[in-house]
Amino acid sequence: MFGRKRKNQLHHHIDTLIGANTKLTGDVHFTGGLRIDGHITGNIIAAGGEHDTLVLSNAGSITGKISVANVVINGTVNGPVHAPSYLELQENAKVYGDVQYGSLEIHLGASVQGKMIHQNSPEDDHAKSVDKMIPLIPAAADQQQSPTETITK
Numbered sequence: 783m784f785g786r787k788r789k790n791q792l793h794h795h796i797d798t799l800i801g802a803n804t805k806l807t808g809d810v811h812f813t814g815g816l817r818i819d820g821h822i823t824g825n826i827i828a829a830g831g832e833h834d835t836l837v838l839s840n841a842g843s844i845t846g847k848i849s850v851a852n853v854v855i856n857g858t859v860n861g862p863v864h865a866p867s868y869l870e871l872q873e874n875a876k877v878y879g880d881v882q883y884g885s886l887e888i889h890l891g892a893s894v895q896g897k898m899i900h901q902n903s904p905e906d907d908h909a910k911s912v913d914k915m916i917p918l919i920p921a922a923a924d925q926q927q928s929p930t931e932t933i934t935k
Contacts, residue, residue, distance in 0.1 A: 884901055
């Protein structure tokens with residue numbers, strides 16, 4: 783129901799897999815899809831494409847900053863997460879750090895120790911500003927009788 787539209791837009795093709803018995807130290811830069819079953823100490827940074835996707839399995843862990851458009855977490859993250867498009871926290875997700883997200887899906891059992899900050903997309907900001915516009919009353923209408931004049935007559 784909710785969020786399914788966004789899931790259909792995720793990058794379903796995994797270009798890179800970091801296996802369960804792998805421990806990597808250093809920053810990881812990627813495009814496309816990255817699945818982590820192992821343990822990373824370093825930052826995970828996507829090139830900036832709207833379909834870049836990181837999947838962290840329940841066996842995986844990351845100690846460092848995550849900056850990827852779409853993120854699915856089912857493991858442990860020690861550090862901030864920046865997912866401007868979509869963030870899914872599955873039942874085994876444990877995040878120790880601040881989280882910034884565009885849209886969010888949280889499963890029962892997931893936990894976050896840190897601030898959760900919603901980020902609007904530029905299109906959303908424009909739509910909200912249009913909704914907040916109030917038409918001004920023409921100056922001629924101000925010269926009509928005030929409510930207090932009507933009451934006193």
